[in-house]
Amino acid sequence: MPAMTMIQALNSALDVKLGSDPDALIFGEDVGYFGGVFRVTEGLQKKYGARRCFDSPISEGGIVATAIGMGAYGLRPIVEIQFADYILPAYDQLVSEAARLRYRSNGEFWCPITVRSPYGGGIFGGQTHSQSPEAIFAHVTGLKTVIPSNPYDAKGLLLAAIEEDDPVIFLEPKRLYNGPFDGHHDQPLVTWAEHPLGEVPQGHYTVPLGTARVMREGREATVLAYGTMVHVCNAAIAEAGIDAELIDLRSIVPLDIETVIASVRKTGRCVIVHEASRYGGFGGELSALVQERCFYHLRAPIERVAGWDTPYPHAFEWDYFPGPDRVAKALKRCVEAVA
Amino acid sequence: MPAMTMIQALNSALDVKLGSDPDALIFGEDVGYFGGVFRVTEGLQKKYGARRCFDSPISEGGIVATAIGMGAYGLRPIVEIQFADYILPAYDQLVSEAARLRYRSNGEFWCPITVRSPYGGGIFGGQTHSQSPEAIFAHVTGLKTVIPSNPYDAKGLLLAAIEEDDPVIFLEPKRLYNGPFDGHHDQPLVTWAEHPLGEVPQGHYTVPLGTARVMREGREATVLAYGTMVHVCNAAIAEAGIDAELIDLRSIVPLDIETVIASVRKTGRCVIVHEASRYGGFGGELSALVQERCFYHLRAPIERVAGWDTPYPHAFEWDYFPGPDRVAKALKRCVEAVA
Amino acid sequence: MEISRTARGANRPALSLHIPEPATRPGDVPDFSRITVPEAGAMPCPDIATPEAQMRDMPYGLIRVLDEKGRAVGPWDPRLDEDTLRAGLRAMLKTRLFDERMFRAHRQGKTSFYMKSLGEEAIGAAQALMLEAGDMNFPSYRMLSWLMARDYPLIDLCNQIYSNERDPLRGRQLPILYSAREYGFYSLSGNVGSRFGHAVGWAMASAYKGGDAIAVGHVGDGTTAEGDFHEALTFASVYRAPVILCIENNQWAISSFSGIAGAGATTFAAKAIAYGMPGLRVDGNDFLAVCSATLWAAERARANHGPTLIEFFTYRAAGHSTSDDPTRYRPAEEAAQWPLGDPLERLKDHLIALGAWDAARHEALAAELTAEIRAASRQAEAVGTLGQSKPNPREMFEDVFAEPDWRIIEQRREAGV
Amino acid sequence: MEISRTARGANRPALSLHIPEPATRPGDVPDFSRITVPEAGAMPCPDIATPEAQMRDMPYGLIRVLDEKGRAVGPWDPRLDEDTLRAGLRAMLKTRLFDERMFRAHRQGKTSFYMKSLGEEAIGAAQALMLEAGDMNFPSYRMLSWLMARDYPLIDLCNQIYSNERDPLRGRQLPILYSAREYGFYSLSGNVGSRFGHAVGWAMASAYKGGDAIAVGHVGDGTTAEGDFHEALTFASVYRAPVILCIENNQWAISSFSGIAGAGATTFAAKAIAYGMPGLRVDGNDFLAVCSATLWAAERARANHGPTLIEFFTYRAAGHSTSDDPTRYRPAEEAAQWPLGDPLERLKDHLIALGAWDAARHEALAAELTAEIRAASRQAEAVGTLGQSKPNPREMFEDVFAEPDWRIIEQRREAGV
Numbered sequence A, B: 001m002p003a004m005t006m007i008q009a010l011n012s013a014l015d016v017k018l019g020s021d022p023d024a025l026i027f028g029e030d031v032g033y034f035g036g037v038f039r040v041t042e043g044l045q046k047k048y049g050a051r052r053c054f055d056s057p058i059s060e061g062g063i064v065a066t067a068i069g070m071g072a073y074g075l076r077p078i079v080e081i082q083f084a085d086y087i088l089p090a091y092d093q094l095v096s097e098a099a100r101l102r103y104r105s106n107g108e109f110w111c112p113i114t115v116r117s118p119y120g121g122g123i124f125g126g127q128t129h130s131q132s133p134e135a136i137f138a139h140v141t142g143l144k145t146v147i148p149s150n151p152y153d154a155k156g157l158l159l160a161a162i163e164e165d166d167p168v169i170f171l172e173p174k175r176l177y178n179g180p181f182d183g184h185h186d187q188p189l190v191t192w193a194e195h196p197l198g199e200v201p202q203g204h205y206t207v208p209l210g211t212a213r214v215m216r217e218g219r220e221a222t223v224l225a226y227g228t229m230v231h232v233c234n235a236a237i238a239e240a241g242i243d244a245e246l247i248d249l250r251s252i253v254p255l256d257i258e259t260v261i262a263s264v265r266k267t268g269r270c271v272i273v274h275e276a277s278r279y280g281g282f283g284g285e286l287s288a289l290v291q292e293r294c295f296y297h298l299r300a301p302i303e304r305v306a307g308w309d310t311p312y313p314h315a316f317e318w319d320y321f322p323g324p325d326r327v328a329k330a331l332k333r334c335v336e337a338v339a
Numbered sequence C, D: 001m002e003i004s005r006t007a008r009g010a011n012r013p014a015l016s017l018h019i020p021e022p023a024t025r026p027g028d029v030p031d032f033s034r035i036t037v038p039e040a041g042a043m044p045c046p047d048i049a050t051p052e053a054q055m056r057d058m059p060y061g062l063i064r065v066l067d068e069k070g071r072a073v074g075p076w077d078p079r080l081d082e083d084t085l086r087a088g089l090r091a092m093l094k095t096r097l098f099d100e101r102m103f104r105a106h107r108q109g110k111t112s113f114y115m116k117s118l119g120e121e122a123i124g125a126a127q128a129l130m131l132e133a134g135d136m137n138f139p140s141y142r143m144l145s146w147l148m149a150r151d152y153p154l155i156d157l158c159n160q161i162y163s164n165e166r167d168p169l170r171g172r173q174l175p176i177l178y179s180a181r182e183y184g185f186y187s188l189s190g191n192v193g194s195r196f197g198h199a200v201g202w203a204m205a206s207a208y209k210g211g212d213a214i215a216v217g218h219v220g221d222g223t224t225a226e227g228d229f230h231e232a233l234t235f236a237s238v239y240r241a242p243v244i245l246c247i248e249n250n251q252w253a254i255s256s257f258s259g260i261a262g263a264g265a266t267t268f269a270a271k272a273i274a275y276g277m278p279g280l281r282v283d284g285n286d287f288l289a290v291c292s293a294t295l296w297a298a299e300r301a302r303a304n305h306g307p308t309l310i311e312f313f314t315y316r317a318a319g320h321s322t323s324d325d326p327t328r329y330r331p332a333e334e335a336a337q338w339p340l341g342d343p344l345e346r347l348k349d350h351l352i353a354l355g356a357w358d359a360a361r362h363e364a365l366a367a368e369l370t371a372e373i374r375a376a377s378r379q380a381e382a383v384g385t386l387g388q389s390k391p392n393p394r395e396m397f398e399d400v401f402a403e404p405d406w407r408i409i410e411q412r413r414e415a416g417v
C-alpha cells in the first residue's frame, strides 16, 4: 500500500468517487483549476473536466444552498468550505435546510451532501484560520459530523460520508495534512510516510461513520479525542507514563457510544480533549454522557482539556493550543485522584 | 407596583431606555409602526418617533451588521430578531464580528448591542417557530446570553443587557409572554397578574447578568433550569413531592457558577432541564461543570431532561416538550438513586 | 465638475436618517397614486436570445396583456386555448374557496395556522399550467394555486392543515408548509428565502445531467433583502442556470410596506440588472401576462440562455396569516382600491369576452368546487382536527436520518412510542 | 411573440452547465482584448443631485482622468493642488516599498503572513486624502495606502506584522489585519465581506446623530458574491445612509478570475442599479479618477442624497498573499500587460507633466522612504520578530469582554500568566 499524506488520501477518495459515480461532483472556492488552497482537489478538474470540479463564487451560503438543490435533484455534491471559520455564513443553510429537509418533507426530499472543510489550529492562522466549530454542528439534529485523524481513516471516512444519504460535515484537521503533529511544535515534523496509518489503499474502501478507533489500549484511564488531539494525546500519554486507553472518536455524530462506555467502565477514569474553546464545547456532551452512563464506575472527576475561552489568539498559538503538557497534567490529575 | 405581563415588562424596559438614553434605538422586522409581531415594541415609535424605533428589511444578517456598525460609532442599538429560529442568518455576524470586535482591535472598537429574540416552544409553532438555540451562543467566546423567566427579571435583565458594553443575546421564552406556563397545556393559563414576579416597578432597575435566582430552596436535589422550564420544573417538583432546590440561571453566559456549585454540594444531586434538543445542548456543559466541581459530593448521576434529538415536530408539541411529567420522573430517579 | 476641495465643509446640511413610510396608514384614505398602470399590450416582447444589454428597460415597464375590456392585447399575448384559460380560472377559484374555508377552520380551532393567497392566485395557477411535469417549483407559501392547478388531492391538503393522523407530512410540519414532489412542488419551510438557492442548484443539476427540466423559485418582496436572494441570483448568473427566479411583490411583508425592502428606490425587477440577467416586471393580477412571462423565461432557460428574474406586481389582499390583523397598519379599504384589480375577476371577464364562459357556468363551477372542498374538509375532519387526532408519535422519531442512531432509538424507547 | 405552447419541446437542445473560464492560463500569452479602455475625460460628470434613473449608463462606462500623456482631462478632473498630488504619490510609493520589505521579511520567517497591495495603491491613498479626519473607512486588507497617506507610524505596522511584544493589537490578530481608530481605519478581520454592513450602520449612526461624518466600505470583486454585500447595499439604499461602498475589482479572488463572481455577465458597478443607487465604474489605477469619484460620492452622501457604489477597476499585480503562487493559475506576464498601467507611474508622470516633479526628486523620495522603512523595521526587529518576542500571554485573556468572567480568571490562573 502506498504512503499518502492526508491531503493525498482525501484527494484519492475524491478521485475514486468522481471516477465511479457520475452523479458526484465537487465545487467550492478555488477548488477547480487551482486545486484548492490546501491542494486537496489537485488534478481533479484536469482529469474529470470543469463540469465535475469547479470554482464557486465566494459565498458559503450560496455554495451550500446550491449543493442542497443539487442533492434534491439526485446528485451527490461534495463542496469545500475553504476554512471552517468561514462556514458560518452557511450555518443557516446547514441547520434550517440541509438538516431538516428529509424530516419535514417526510422523506420526499433528502440531502446527500458532503461539506468538507479544513479546521483547527496549529498553523499560526490567527483567529479566523484556526477555529474548531464542531460543537455547533453536533447539536443540530439531522447533521452528521466527522473528523479524521490520519490518512487511512480520512479516505475511508470521506468515502463513507459521500455515500451517506444525509448531510455530513467533514472537518479536516489541517495541522495533520502533512504529518501526525503531536503538539511538539518545536520538534521536527514527522511525516505520514513514517506512520502506519499513512498507508492507504489506492481503491475504494470505507470506514463506517459511528465507529471509534482504539488507538491505544490501556487500563488506567480513558482518553477521548478526535482530530489533531489524537496525536497530542498519544504523546501526552507516553510522556506521562500512564497506561491510558486512547479512543479516536472519528465521528462525533453518530458517536460510538458503546466503545466509549466500555472503556470508561474498564478504566474508571476519563479525560476529554479538544481544541475548541471549552465552555459549551463538545467535551461537555461527552462528559455528560460518560457521567450518565458510567457514574458508578467513575473513580475520579472527568477532566476536560480544551482551548481557553478566548478567541484564537495569533501570537499565542502555543499558549492557547492544548498541547501534550496540558493533557499530561490532566491525565496525571485524573489518575492520581482518589476515588 | 403594577402587574405586568412579560411583554409589558419588556416594553417598559425599552421605554425607560429610549426615554433616558438618546443613543439607544430599536430596529427589526415589524417593530416600528406595528409594534412587533409579539407587540413588545408597541407604542414606542409613536412615543419616540420613527428615528428611534423603526422597521428593517427582512435580513437578519443585515440587521445585526448594521447594529454592529452603529455600536462601533457609539450608539446602543437594540434589535429584534422576529423568532430565534431566524437568528441563524445572522450567526456569522454575531460570532465572527460582534463577539470578536473588542478582542481583535485591542479594545479600539466594541459592540454594545442587544439582540432580543422570542424563543422556545409550546405555541404550536412547528419546526421554525419553536427552537431553542442557546447552546450555539453559549459556546461563543465574547457573547453573553440571557434568558429571563418572569416579568420582573425580564425588565431588569433587559436593562442590564442594554447597558452592557458587550453584545448580548437576549432570548425571550415566548410561551411565558402572557403567563407562567408550567407545561400543563391542558389546564387554564395562569396570568402574570397572579404571580409575585408579575409585579414590576415602573422605572429603571437592573438585574445583574450572571446572578442566578433561587426560585425555591430545597435539600434533596438541585434543579437547574432557565426560561419556560423554570415553571415546568417548579410544577414537577411540587408534583413529585420532592424537596428540591430550583435555580433559575437567568443568564447562561455569564453563569452564576457559585450558586450552582453551592447548591449541588448541599443536595448531592442534580437535574438539568432545557427545551433544546439534548445532544450537544447547554445541559452538557452544565453537567460537566457540576461533575467537575462537585464530583465528591454527587450521590447520584446528574440527570438531563431536554427536547428529543429530533427537529421540533408540530403535531407532537407535547410529546416533544419536556413537560412536568418527564422532569418529575427524572427527579425521582435522581433522588432515589443510591450513592 | 461641481465639486472642489475648497468647497468642502461649507454650508453643509446636517445629516439625517431617512426612515421610509408608506403613503397611508389606518384612518387615511387609501392612495395608490404613486403606481402608474401602463396600458396593456404596450411593452415590446424581445426575442428570447436578446442580450441582456438590450433589455435593460424591461424592469421599469409592466407587462400587461388583459386590457380594461378583458381583451388580450399586444405582443405578450400567449394565445392560450380556452381549455387552458378555464383550467386557470378553476385553479384560482378553487384556491380562493379553499382558503376561505380553511381560514374559517382556523377560527374554529381546527388548525394552528393558515395563510391565504388572496389576490395572488394567478401566479401559481399560471405557472403550474405553463411549466412541465418534470419541472420543479421552489415555492413560497402563497403558491397553493400551483397545487390546485395540478390537482393535488384536497384531502391531503386538509389532513396536513389539520395535522391529523393522515397528515402526509406526518405531523412534522406547520400547516400549509406542504411538500409534493410528484406535483413538482418542493418542500416548504418557515424560513423565508432559504430555498431560492435550492432552485438554482436543482436547475444546475438538470443542466449537469443534460436534461430538459427547469426550476422556478419564489420569494416575496420583503424576502429579497435576505442574503440568500443575492447568493441565488449570483450562482444562477455565473453558471447560467436554467431557472426562473420570481418575486411576488404583493406590496407588504407582514406589516412592513415594500419601501422597507427598497421599493422606494427602484423596482424589484431591476435587481436582475445587477446580475446581467433579464428582469421582467409583470402585472401579477393578469393571468395571461403571468403565463406569457413564464413561458418566455422558460424558453430562455430551456435554450441554455440562462436565468430570468421576474417581479410579479400584485397585492396581498388578506392579512399576512391567521396571526395577523392588517387593519392595524394599513387602511382597511386598501385591497378594494388596488389599481390592478382582482386576478380572478379579470380572467373571468376575459373568458366571458371571448364567449368561452358565462355567469351561469361560473356559478356552477363555484358550487361544484365548494362541494368538493366541503367534502374533502369533512372527510379530513372525520379523521380529526388539530389536537383531536395526530399521527403516531413514533413518527416524531422517523426521518431525522435515513437510519436512526442510538440516540433516536433510546429516546423513542424512553418516550414509550 | 415567438413562443407558443405548441412549439414547446420541439427540437429542444439538451441543457448544459456553463462553467466560466478565464481567457488565458499559465503557458498562454496574456490576453486583455476583452477589456475596452475608453478615452480619458470622455465620461460626463452628473450633478450630485441627479436622480439615479438618469445615471443608469454610468456603471457601463469607465471614469478616467489621466490620459496617455499624463494630462488630467475632462469633467471628472478634481483639480487638486500639487501638494495633494505629491502626498498621494508619497503614500503610494511608501506602500509599495513597505510591501516589498515585509514580503521579504515573510520569506525570512519574521512574520507568519503578509498581503501586498501592488498595483492597487491609488485607491486607499486617494480616499485617505479626499475624505475627512472624522470619516471612517471600513477597509479591505488591500488598503495599506490609506494608513500611509494618514501617516500611521511605520513602527506600529512592523510590530503588528512581527507579532512582537509591542504589537498594537497585542498578538491577538493575524499580521496586516490592523485596527486604527484614530486614523479612521476600522478593525479588519480575516472574514471577507462581513464588515460592509458595519460601514452602513456606522453611517446611519452618523445620520441619526445629525453629524457630518460619512463612512466608506470596501470589498473585493470576489467578495461581492457574499450575502453580506447585498444586505449592506439594501440597508444603505432603504435608509439612504451616507456611505460610499467600494468594490476593488482587481480581476482575481485568490485563483478565481472575476468571471466566477459574475463579471462575464455585467460590470460590478451595475450592481448599484439593483438598489436604485448610482454606480460609478472608475479606473482604479488613475489616482485622479479615484479622488474625483470619491469626492463626488462623498458630497452626495454629505448632502443627504444617500449612498454610492463605486467599482474600482484595477489589477492585483502580486499574488493573493504570501501563501499564494499566482503562476499556478494565470500567465506570469499578465501584470505587465495590464492595459490600465501602473497607478504609481501614472501619477508620477502626471506630476512630471505638470512640472511639479522630476526623476531626481523621485529618487530622493524613494531613498528617504526606504530609509524610513528600514529604520522602522529594524527597530521592530530589535524588539523581536515572530516567535522571538510576543506580548505578555496575559494579553490572551484580556478584552474578551469589558470585564473578565470567572472562566477567564480561572483559566488565566491555570495558564500561569
Ligand SMILES: Cc1ncc(C[n+]2csc(CCOP(=O)(O)OP(=O)(O)O)c2C)c(N)n1
Binding pocket: B029, B058, B082, B086, B089, C140, C142, C190, C191, C192, C219, C220, C221, C222, C223, C224, C248, C250, C252, C253, C254, C316, C320
Ligand atoms: C428568515 C426569516 N426571517 C423572518 C421570518 C418571519 N416572516 C415570515 S413571513 C415574513 C414576511 C415576508 O414578506 P414577503 O417576502 O413580502 O412575503 P409575503 O408574506 O408578502 O408573501 C416574515 C418577516 C421568516 N419566516 N424567516
Ligand SMILES: Cc1ncc(C[n+]2csc(CCOP(=O)(O)OP(=O)(O)O)c2C)c(N)n1
Binding pocket: A029, A058, A082, A086, A089, D140, D142, D190, D191, D192, D219, D220, D221, D222, D223, D224, D248, D250, D252, D253, D254, D316, D320
Ligand atoms: C467568508 C470568507 N470566505 C472565504 C475566505 C477566504 N478568502 C480570503 S481572501 C479570498 C479572496 C477574496 O477575493 P476578492 O474579494 O476579489 O479580494 P482580493 O483578494 O482580490 O482583494 C478568499 C476566498 C474568507 N477570508 N472569508
Ligand SMILES: [Mg+2]
Binding pocket: C220, C221, C222, C248, C249, C250, C251, C252, C253, C254, C316
Ligand atoms: Mg410581500
Ligand SMILES: [Mg+2]
Binding pocket: D220, D221, D222, D248, D249, D250, D251, D252, D253, D254, D316
Ligand atoms: Mg479580487
